[in-house]
Amino acid sequence: MQKKPKNKAARTAPFSSWHIILIIVLSFITYSNALAGNFVWDDELQIVKNWQIRDVRHVGLAFSSAFWAFAGPETGRTNFYRPVQTLTYMLAYLIGGLSAWSYHFVNVLFHTSASIILYLICIEYGISSVASLLACALFVTHPIHTEAVTWNAGTPDVSCGMFYFASIFLFLRYLNSGRKKWLWLAALAFLVACFSKEMAITMPIVAVLLLLAKGQLRQGRFRKALIDLAPLFAAGLVYIGARLAALRFLSTTHLNIETGVLDWATLGLRVFGQYIHYALLPYPLSAYHLIPLHLPDRVLSTLLYTGCIAVTALIVFMANQRVGGIGVWSIIFAVTLIPVFNFKGISQTFFAERYLYIPTMALSVVLALLLNKARNHAKIVTAAVVFVFAVLTFVRNADWQSDEKIYESILRVQPEVAHIRNNLADIYIKRGDDTRAKSYLETALQYLESNVYVQSDWERYRGHVGLGAIAARGQKYVEARQHLNKALELYPRGDWAYLYLGGVIMEEDGDYASAIEYFKKAIDLGPLNEVARDYMGIALFNMKRYQEAARYFREALEINPTYKDAETHLAMATRALAS
Template sequence: MAANATLVVAVAILLATAVYLNTLPADFAYDDNRAIVSNQDVRPTEPLWGVFANDFWGTPLRHSGSHKSYRPLCVLSFRLNYLLGGMSPRSYHLVNVLLHAMVAALFAWLAGTLFAWAEVPTLLASVMFALHPVHTEAVAGVVGRADVGACAFFLLALVAYMRYCESRDGGRIESKLHRRTYLRTTLGLAVASMLTKEHGITVLAVCAVYDLLVAQRCNLADIVNLIRSKRKKGLHLEGIANLACTAVVLLSLRVYLMGFSPPTFSSSDNPAADDRSLLARTLTFLYLPVVNLQLLCYPKWLSFDWSMDAIPLIRSFRDPRNVLSLFLYAVLSFIGSRLFRAVNARADITCNVNNNNEPCQCETNIRIDASVLGMAMLVLPYLPASNLFFYVGFVVAERVLYIPSMGYCILIAIGADYLYKNIPSIKYIWLATLVLLVASYMARTVQRNEDWLNEESLYRSGIAVNPPKSYGNLGNILSQAGRKSEAEQAYRKALQHRPNMADVHYNLGLLMHEQGRYDEALESYQLAVQYRPTLALAHLNIGLILVILGRKYEAETVFKHTANIDGTGLKDPKLHEATKTSALYNLGKLYADDGKHRLALKVFERAVATMPPSYQPQSLFNMIGETYARMDNLTEAERWYLQALKVKPDHVPALLTYAKLLARVNKSADAERYFRRAIELRPGDTASYRHFGQFLQDRKRYRDAASVIVKAARQVPYDFSTVFAAASALREAGRNEEAESLYRKAAQLRPRDHIAQLNLGAMLHVNGKLAEAETAYRAALAMRPDDAQALSNLAKLNHLLNKQAQRSSQQDSLNQRQTHQPQGQQQRRRRRRRRQQTPPLPPAPLRGASAGESEQAQKLRETLHPPPGESGRQNRRRTG
């Protein structure tokens, strides 16, 4: 029974779309982050030529660390996505789903053409391809668009070549007019397929197989004689010659673009390729096709990554997995030999039909032709990933099977149709089995899509297959979500499985660095450097911790070394160069903080001269301006502050430092405008409020200053320095009761800080709460017995208490005498005592105290610059 072509194509489109609808809410995951989110080539602000000069990940193709993956058409599609929807993942996923539906429709049409629209094989092949779970990585992962897009061009090229063959061999009326158009279209689409993903070039080989073994019905002898034959000279060889020439040109161009050097991969990417044992390499590479075929036949165990030890190397003939390898190649040899004999033995059998009396192929020839093309589409597109011609940067990659799976679906459909027609007794059982198979494919695909919704679920799903990489990447996600304890556990589990992962050691160090566990962080960074000496980020953060620990000489040495690490062969040279610039920034800052301003400026000049184009220099420019300001060269300071704001107009540290400079030269109105701009940009940033408050205090606008700094204290009610500053501002504004409340809070936050107790005592003293003031003074003296101010204030307080006690005693005796004196005489005595009474001694002026005030000033100064190692502390590295 013939299938309705429109219905089959419609069913394929519907199923391919429906089964992937649950990927639309998904985030970017795994490789999406590097290929899209952090890839500058995706952004329209970057020059378009960069798409054609860089690899898929944004690294220059000729750089020694380039992946050498050249997919400019795919990157252009990401760029178009960005133009239409920015960085919203939904639009990217929608394009992937629609593209998969288009490929499913093209494949359904191809299957129908191969099977002469026979109902069972056409429908089965089309539905299997639309629903196969192994496609989830290619469709649900946005970077899989390279495979889906290459497959679309692959199918269009193959269909165009089939039309070319029909027109060439006289099977179509328009053959004379359209033959060369079809051929040129084929070649153009083949180029597009290769420019979308590398193995798209294999469509040229598939077209050649189709031409020789299907269109021209050649056997082995015919293929040998065809080259020598003068029969139809130029016609039979025209297509093959064009395919071969195009392949040679494309391969030559590809090698040229790579700079005539192959890519380099880490040993964890493809362990077998880096193993010294020839036996281990051979046996493992022979086994990998078994794993790929297993993924096609039984797609239960799927993983986002199969590198590292996901598939242990086969080092001995005694390994039982060798049996599976032997079985696979035995089956392939058997099928190949039977197919070869069938091709050689088949005859041009035709049967006349009523529609225009055109010849049609018999069922056997249809099956042979479909088998030939199915085997070609299964084997040939897989060969570039087989490590047969060159080593690749992965062990197994599910998305690489997207194109070969078409051949698999065709072959399964052929076998199913054969059994269906030749064993009538189990026809309905067989149909029920096929329906169950398709239903299981759909359920597994929908389930697997759920794993790709976010990175946490994706990495958790990969633990069973690849524990070290899964745990390592899971730790990054948990850490970013603030689940620090879980993140640390994940990192440590990753290291239990594979202790030499430099990225995981680095990320664990970063986690402990953020928690203030500096000694542990230092140890982790040092292990990262031990396993990967070129990991500049780890070197940088070692220097930052040494600065925190006060080991400045060692930090200086580390920063100098980091700035000179060679980036040859690194995967991410842009990040490496940016980190080297950050090392120079921190080295210059170290010199500037030590008062070595001229030396600092020399380092900063080198940083500016060598920084890569991708580096964001606003912090560097701001620090140069601050250094000039410390040298009282205000003109140069202003120039660099304005440079920082030109690069990034909303850079709050530069706004604050420039505002302070304007205040310094008495441009108060302009300074206030920049302070308010900083607060507007970061309403939740307490540093901006505190700087502005300090500015207002310096101009004796105490009430305004108090209002501003109190806002900061409300945002961080547990930050001692901010609460202390707010209390001092309230005191200066005359709001003594509110100041007392915040001084009490500051003392609670740091009960062992003698400055907090001293200032609380002084405020209580001023407010007349003398007993509590005495308690606070004595608490301060218990922590620092020789504090002169505390001793002075306590002496004044005691003097006042003694005077009060004396007056109270005198008052009691007077009261007794006054009962015997006339009323007028009592009033005259009271007025005389008031005139003679000595005023109480006030406490010494409240000090923001040497410790408290200096800490406050230091924190204010530090907020003018980014946290140490702006490029280091904020870059978690994906495991692998």
């Protein structure tokens, strides 16, 4: 009696361990200068002032609260439920404390791992190792990824990308082998990806598309397909349950603006077209993109990007006739972008380069499929593009070396961004360059008069606070009070306006008791305002209340351990107590 032959697993292309090594080397060379970068932009708040990451005993808080909960109850009401981000920062803190290099190193490590997994996805999909390597090398070096990899606040994107890619690879491995362990590991990777960033929630849709590509959704196989998808849906339910328990809601809005359906619909087309543009041609790069909300303010760009979508769809359709799989992976590119169209739940910019980190994975597979059928000259051209991309990425990394460089690079592309002008003004105020700071603050207020872009009243508040601080430093106290009171009209809960008003009272009148009341208000409104605590300590020190002053200086250092002024003042208070 003859034995029945066993079902053979689907063929996968052989891979080379040398290719893995090449990917690792290419990734670390491309991002080698990123390791020397400082903390920039949101890094100071998300990392330096984030007390949760300094103690592993706070692991539970990472899963039971929003990411921003460390910054206070008002800031904590956010859509960002990202336990893996907090855990990653904890790991980087264990490695290097508050030295920026360790956070950069972890990000590059995530990117390198994601790139290796992308290579394995291509191999698992049956693409040749050479084509897989070239497509993966393009992903490694793609300049659009600098924001996600080089910026420490981009950790959610690269960590989510790594686990998302792992889920796809493991799901493909399951489809090729039929072994259930790969399916459950895919579900686990999907869950961790969700805990990294909300974009991962699209994975079950991607799984359906992969089943379709593999012919698993033919008539009579729907029951098996549902069984195949069940672990992923179970993981999704676990994530939703954890999210609801921590946030008490699935999603909230950060943008309280009402406009017509036509504006929102055409904005979606405009933004999707821009994502295609930047995925294929990453220029001009900017860490902040302003896009008009209302259609009359962007008719031409909307028409151009709609045309871009139509032409791309036609090219994909034609290419799919010659190379199978291109259509499915192009749809996956679009599917992975679905979460970023929750415009009211994200931010006021509507478009961000780091949101392309996961979608470009699908684009890389499309390229690998094309290269798999292409002649050698196409592979040589791709290798040349990889080299050019690596150089461009290396150069772009330099923009992320400091706050001043990245802000100036943004304003070169889009000078209307009031938020960035205010940020640059803060830098120059700290340097004592009041003339330059005042120029940025005044132009920020001028740009805010326009209704073309959605920009927050918070930036108007910041502009007047900055001008008030400059006037106070120049002993123009009447002007300072006018700006600071205007700031409080715009935002009555603004801690910095109360802080500087207290400073004016302390400097002009020498009335430390009255100044202290303003500092108390600033401290109540600003849980992470170390400067308010430092000013409170200064007032108490001048009243010879050294013990209380020392307490506030310590509080300032607990918030920001790198704050040198508080360190100096604490030493003064300690000496006064000892004498």
